[in-house]
Amino acid sequence: MLLVSSSGGHWTELRRLAPAFEPFERVWCSVLPEMRSEVKPDRFELVPDASRWDRLRLLWSALRVAMVLVRVRPDVVVSTGAAPGFFAISLARFVGARTVWLDSVANAEELSLSGQKASRLATLTLTQWPELGEPLPATPAQRKSGAVYYTGSVV
Amino acid sequence: MIFVTVGSQLPFDRMTAAVAEWAHARGRTDLFFQTGATKLDLAGFANMPVLSGTEIRGQFDRASLVVAHVGTGTIIECLLRGKPIIVVPRSSKLHETRNDHQFATARRFQHRAGVFVAWDEKELPALLDAADALAGGEAIAAHADATLLAALRGFVTETA
Numbered sequence A: 001m002l003l004v005s006s007s008g009g010h011w012t013e014l015r016r017l018a019p020a021f022e023p024f025e026r027v028w029c030s031v032l033p034e035m036r037s038e039v040k041p042d043r044f045e046l047v048p049d050a051s052r053w054d055r056l057r058l059l060w061s062a063l064r065v066a067m068v069l070v071r072v073r074p075d076v077v078v079s080t081g082a083a084p085g086f087f088a089i090s091l092a093r094f095v096g097a098r099t100v101w102l103d104s105v106a107n108a109e110e111l112s113l114s115g116q117k118a119s120r121l122a123t124l125t126l127t128q129w130p131e132l133g134e135p136l137p138a139t140p141a142q143r144k145s146g147a148v149y150y151t152g153s154v155v
Numbered sequence B: 001m002i003f004v005t006v007g008s009q010l011p012f013d014r015m016t017a018a019v020a021e022w023a024h025a026r027g028r029t030d031l032f033f034q035t036g037a038t039k040l041d042l043a044g045f046a047n048m049p050v051l052s053g054t055e056i057r058g059q060f061d062r063a064s065l066v067v068a069h070v071g072t073g074t075i076i077e078c079l080l081r082g083k084p085i086i087v088v089p090r091s092s093k094l095h096e097t098r099n100d101h102q103f104a105t106a107r108r109f110q111h112r113a114g115v116f117v118a119w120d121e122k123e124l125p126a127l128l129d130a131a132d133a134l135a136g137g138e139a140i141a142a143h144a145d146a147t148l149l150a151a152l153r154g155f156v157t158e159t160a
Helices: A009-015 A033-038 A055-072 A084-093 A113-118 B013-026 B051-061 B072-083 B101-109 B121-127 B146-157
Strands: A002-004 A027-030 A042-048 A076-080 A098-102 A124-127 A149-152 B004-005 B031-034 B047-049 B067-068 B084-087 B116-117
Touching: A002 A055, A002 A084, A009 A027, A009 B072, A027 A033, A027 A055, A027 A084, A033 A042, A042 A055, A055 A084, A076 A084, A076 B146, A084 A098, A084 A113, A098 B047, A098 B146, A113 A124, A124 B146, B004 B013, B004 B051, B013 B031, B013 B067, B013 B121, B031 B051, B051 B072, B067 B072, B072 B084, B072 B116, B084 B121, B101 B116
Parallel strands: A002 A027, A002 A076, A027 A042, A076 A098, A098 A124, A124 A149, B004 B031, B004 B067, B031 B047, B067 B084, B084 B116
Antiparallel strands: none
16 A cells, blocks of 8 residues: 655644554655654655645656656555645556545545545545535445545544 | 644744744743744744654643644644644735635634634734633544544455
């Protein structure tokens, strides 16, 4: 599994999902070198962060995320945002990975812009606020593509 | 000790200045400011623009009260420790962030035990004066809701 986010709250939220991934082989991917020791003994891949206002850096971040996808070849990609996570979700299909976008708990009244875009690309899109999504169906066959679902939050 | 923190991305001088002004007026020096790239003069107070993860966790451990922007990482660190936190939302109109999601987050989290909202910097002094009466809630678990964890684990094992 490849678990991707930027720093700050996005990373805190991603780390709170760790027990869900315990049975599987995990690779964490984020933007600060100090996170490597935090996830030990799991593998860690460093990528550059980027904001929407810096096009060149966005491109560089996307390229580095693509390289991580090629190196890791994950079966599943999970992200809590923001930019590097969005790139990972967007590009994961080229390595055949299924994807989950978990929109940050900070998006309490509408989905983030990346979340709205990711919902068209991700295998599963989740919000952390019941008002912003439908209840997650019990079986995958009942899920509609492009829908946003709710099944609890990180906090 | 009061830990004042603006997160890793942008300064938040409107909040930082209001807390510093309050501390000056009350003769308090037991504060630590994490400010970002600030233009303020915080002489007389312990302060740093940025902190490492380990340093931040140390500050949360030491603090009896946290004053912060409405960052989910910061709120979660306080809920984990059962520490009271006063949050001030960043305003897009004042170019403190790109949209007003911090107001939305504050509206949702204001009902949590231990989370107190100063809707602008003018509300800070009164809240800070009452700091001894601000209690944290019960410490939350170290991980996400069990339903969310189960859904994610289920997703991984689904056949494509």
